[in-house]
Amino acid sequence: MTxxxxxxxxxxxxxxxxxxxxxxxxxxKVTVYDINDDAVAAAEKRIRARWDxxxxxxxxxxxxxxxxxxxxxxxxxxxxxxxxADLVIEAVPEKPTIKHDFYRNLAELAPAGTIFASxxxxxxxSVFAPxxxxxxxxxxxxxxxxxxxxxxxxxxxxxxxDPQVFQTxxxxxxxxxxxxxxxxxxxxxxxxxxxxxxxxxxxGYLWGHDIADPETIDRTWMIATGASTGxxxxxxxxxxxxxxxxxxxxxxxxxxxxxxxxxxxxMIDADTVGIETGRGFYEYPxxxxxxxxxxxx
Ligand code: NAD
Numbered sequence: 001m002t003x004x005x006x007x008x009x010x011x012x013x014x015x016x017x018x019x020x021x022x023x024x025x026x027x028x029k030v031t032v033y034d035i036n037d038d039a040v041a042a043a044e045k046r047i048r049a050r051w052d053x054x055x056x057x058x059x060x061x062x063x064x065x066x067x068x069x070x071x072x073x074x075x076x077x078x079x080x081x082x083x084x085a086d087l088v089i090e091a092v093p094e095k096p097t098i099k100h101d102f103y104r105n106l107a108e109l110a111p112a113g114t115i116f117a118s119x120x121x122x123x124x125x126s127v128f129a130p131x132x133x134x135x136x137x138x139x140x141x142x143x144x145x146x147x148x149x150x151x152x153x154x155x156x157x158x159x160x161x162d163p164q165v166f167q168t169x170x171x172x173x174x175x176x177x178x179x180x181x182x183x184x185x186x187x188x189x190x191x192x193x194x195x196x197x198x199x200x201x202x203x204g205y206l207w208g209h210d211i212a213d214p215e216t217i218d219r220t221w222m223i224a225t226g227a228s229t230g231x232x233x234x235x236x237x238x239x240x241x242x243x244x245x246x247x248x249x250x251x252x253x254x255x256x257x258x259x260x261x262x263x264x265x266x267m268i269d270a271d272t273v274g275i276e277t278g279r280g281f282y283e284y285p286x287x288x289x290x291x292x293x294x295x296x297x
Contacts, residue, residue, distance in 0.1 A: 002171045004115070008033055008085040010102065012043020012074075014239045014276060015119055016091030018147045021047045023089075025054070025068035025148070026176040032074045033081035040074045046276075047072065050148075057149045082110040087172065089141060091119040094245045099123070100131050107133030115165055117141035121193055122246055124186040126158040135160040141169055142190055143178070145237050153178035154190040196234070197246070201257070203231030204247060208260030214281045215288070223295050233289050236280035240264050240273040 005028065009020040012034045020043075024030040032047075034040045048069070054060035075081050082088055088110060092102050099120065106116065116138045118125060129135040139157040144150040153173035157166045173180040181191055189197055203217050212220075218230025235243050244264050251257035267273065267280065274280035282288050 002168050002175060004086040004168065004172045004175075005029060006031070006084055006086050008081050008088045009091060010034075010078075010081070010088060010106070011091040011093070012039065012046065013091065013093070014046075014242065015143060015145065015147075016089075017043050017046040018050075018145070019089055019091060019119065019143055020072065021050060021068055022147045023176045024071035025060070025064065028071065028176065030072050031081045031085070032072060033078055034074075034076060036076050040076050044072075044074055053146070054148060057146075078105060079109045082106065082114065085110060085114050087115045087117060087169075089117050089119060094121060094123075094242060094249070096123065096127065099128055103128050103131035107131060113137075115139075115169065117169060119143055121242070122188060122249065124158070124188055125156060125161070126186060129158050129160060136162040137165050139166060139169060140190075141173065142192075144192060145239075147178070151178045152181050152192065154181040154183060154192060156183040156186060156190060158186065197250075200231050200234065200243070201247070201251065203235075204260035204264075205256060207232075208257065208263060210259075215294075218289055219295060222289065230289060232281040233287065235264075236274035236282055236284070236287070238274065239276055240268050240280060244268060 007023050007028045008031045009016045010033045012020065012032045020030050020032045032040065032043050034043050051065050054065050088106060090102060092098050116132050118128060118140045119142055120140060121142065125138055125140045129138050132138045135158065139155065139161045142154040144152050155166065155170055155173065170180045170182065183190060187194060206212050206217055207214055214232035218232050221227055221230040244261065247257055247261060271277050272279040275284050278284050288294055
């Protein structure tokens with residue numbers, strides 16, 4: 001058993017809200033911190049809306065779900081949020097300026113012993129370690145979307161991360177029901193995204209250049225590999241804001257990806273960003289790709 005009892009999750013968006021509730025569901029006392037009252041209210045709404053998923057996907061009982069909700073508190077005051085945190089998990093937007101500023105503020109407000117972990121999908125921890133004021137207590141702890149179901153937690157430190165801190169975070173991941181995936185060195189994209197991002201980029205390229213439509217691309221992948229979801233189903237799960245940010249950051253200067261970025265920007269403007277808004281490339285619940293006919297000729 002680790003001594004991590006109080007967890008603060010910074011950023012209550014798609015992933016932060018999931019990490020916060022999963023930790024609370026497994027008995028941790030969790031504070032959700034976000035930038036303002038509206039964002040905090042949106043985070044609480046996201047969390048409460050996950051009851052169906054916990055019931056349907058992992059057979060959680062209402063009592064268990066409610067006990068999880070009782071372990072949560074919410075605030076837009078960073079000092080209040082982190083004042084006695086054992087662990088702060090950062091899930092703020094995938095934009096380096098936001099993350100640098102976040103860690104500089106956090107370094108001043110959190111107790112010296114607090115461990116910081118970033119859920120960043122694309123930045124290795126050494127990018128933000130100098131901002132933390134405690135590089136020995138900083139690493140990345142990266143979850144997959146739908147944490148209660150797709151329960152990998154990739155753990156990646158820097159040369160400066162204290163091995164004891166690394167081990168504590170591995171054990172914490174187990175305590176909240178994750179399978180820890182240990183990386184022996186820094187790798188942008190970890191294991192999962194080193195595999196996944198080239199697939200999503202290729203799908204974006206094919207659609208962006210009107211070579212094939214999203215359903216055709218997904219059907220190809222699903223029929224040929226036996227996968228239960230294709231790349232556009234994955235985009236809907238990830239959420240198009242994050243998909244846009246990652247593609248713009250990595251491929252923004254590559255004209256091959258501009259048509260894809262333009263197309264998803266239109267979808268973001270129309271608030272069709274994926275499962276979260278009930279509509280993205282597919283409509284939810286019951287997206288077309290889950291219909292057995294989707295894979296037939
Ligand atoms: P999101 O846009 O859904 O949520 C970001 C949240 O951070 C919002 O609630 C926003 O109000 C809040 N925020 C903005 N600035 C902040 C600040 N300065 N302090 C605190 N909160 C702030 O994004 P997301 O998809 O949840 O991604 C968050 C992080 O998780 C990113 O680093 C992303 O790479 C990572 N991640 C995302 C996924 C995914 O599938 N979406 C998977 C794994 C990791």
